[in-house]
Amino acid sequence: MANTSNKVVNPQTGPKTALGKSISSKNAQKASIFVRGYLPSENPEQRQAQFELLCEQWGASDPTRQILLRTVEEANLGCERLMLALRQKIEGKMQSLEIAQEFAKQAGMSALDGLSLPSWFFKENSSQKSHATKLLNAYSDVLVLRDCFSDQLTAQIAQQFPNLYAYVMEGQRQGMIFSSVLGQRYRQATPLLNYAAVQKEIEEKYRHHLTWAQDADRYEAIIAGIRASQMIEAMELDKYTRYMTSFQNRIFKGIHGLAVIDQYEAKTVQTLPNGISLSESGDAGAEVTEESD
Numbered sequence: 001m002a003n004t005s006n007k008v009v010n011p012q013t014g015p016k017t018a019l020g021k022s023i024s025s026k027n028a029q030k031a032s033i034f035v036r037g038y039l040p041s042e043n044p045e046q047r048q049a050q051f052e053l054l055c056e057q058w059g060a061s062d063p064t065r066q067i068l069l070r071t072v073e074e075a076n077l078g079c080e081r082l083m084l085a086l087r088q089k090i091e092g093k094m095q096s097l098e099i100a101q102e103f104a105k106q107a108g109m110s111a112l113d114g115l116s117l118p119s120w121f122f123k124e125n126s127s128q129k130s131h132a133t134k135l136l137n138a139y140s141d142v143l144v145l146r147d148c149f150s151d152q153l154t155a156q157i158a159q160q161f162p163n164l165y166a167y168v169m170e171g172q173r174q175g176m177i178f179s180s181v182l183g184q185r186y187r188q189a190t191p192l193l194n195y196a197a198v199q200k201e202i203e204e205k206y207r208h209h210l211t212w213a214q215d216a217d218r219y220e221a222i223i224a225g226i227r228a229s230q231m232i233e234a235m236e237l238d239k240y241t242r243y244m245t246s247f248q249n250r251i252f253k254g255i256h257g258l259a260v261i262d263q264y265e266a267k268t269v270q271t272l273p274n275g276i277s278l279s280e281s282g283d284a285g286a287e288v289t290e291e292s293d
Contacts, residue, residue, distance in 0.1 A: 039081070047077070058258055068257045075250035082243055086234055093230045094122045094223075106222045107215075118208050122223055129212060136213035137163035139202045146195050154179055154191065168198065 038044050054069045055061070093099060097115065099122065104114025120128040141164035145153065157178050158165045165178060172181055179191065186197035202210070212219060234240070 042077075047073070060258075065258060065261060068254045068261075072251050072254035075247045075254070078247040079244065079251075082240065082247065086240060089234050090227065090230050093234075094227060095119055099226060099230075102226055103219075103222060106226075107219060116208075121208070121212065121219070128209070129216065132206075132209035132213040133216070134163065135167070135202060135206045135209045138167035139199065139210060142195050142199045142202070146192065146199070149192050149195065151191075164198070167202075 038047070051069065051073050054073060055066060058065060058069060060066050060069050100114045100117050101111060103109075103121070104111060104117070118128070120126040141161040145157075145161055145164065153160065168182055168185065169176065169178060182191065182194045182198075186194040186201075188194045188197055
């Protein structure tokens with residue numbers, strides 16, 4: 001039989017505190033509790049670490065307290081899953097055709113335009129929304145430039161029309177000349193025709209970006225109102241309220257159970273049976289003495 005006493009133990013794994021080590025050594029069911037039954041987005045190691053912190057907070061080195069804390073941890077997991085499900089439900093509704101049609105109605109768009117709106121219209125903090133502002137600025141620059149174009153402006157594009165300059169020069173190597181890049185990208189006979197091609201490209205390729213950027217604040221307010229309505233509707237569901245209340249009650253009952261155990265043990269220490277009392281020193285290592293008759 002091989003000698004197992006020389007096994008190398010990885011010092012980087014396992015609990016670090018004394019109580020955590022005690023919990024880990026006594027918890028024979030840890031593997032089944034904190035490995036199975038989790039969703040792909042949930043980290044079993046984090047759940048185990050959270051459970052050990054709970055045990056450390058409540059001084060739960062004994063099986064009874066750990067059982068109560070497991071019910072608290074599992075109920076808390078249920079609350080987190082329920083809140084995540086609610087948010088996912090709201091986000092799902094925000095992407096439905098009904099939401100797009102409602103937005104189009106409130107924004108003054110046609111029903112057909114509402115059906116063609118991109119999904120980023122209804123996403124919070126979408127990078128496409130900030131990109132839309134840059135595109136609108138470049139579009140405004142090219143409109144102004146076409147109205148006042150002259151050959152003398154070619155050398156001043158970067159200073160007088162920085163948004164158009166950034167749009168045309170995006171992705172180009174440093175040191176490239178604007179007029180050369182403009183001609184290579186749009187291949188028109190004159191600079192003015194190239195600017196017209198830039199305008200057409202933005203209009204056709206970024207139609208929804210221009211729509212958003214021209215009235216972004218109002219659109220954000222409309223979407224926020226629709227989102228709030230959907231949230232209120234989802235939060236008023238009877239099942240959600242019942243489930244959340246049930247999980248919260250389990251958490252409160254688990255904590256109450258811990259308090260009851262603490263009170264019971266404190267009372268037991270104060271009134272030991274058979275005339276046994278602790279010495280007056282109160283030290284942890286004090287001897288237990290029997291009262292004389």
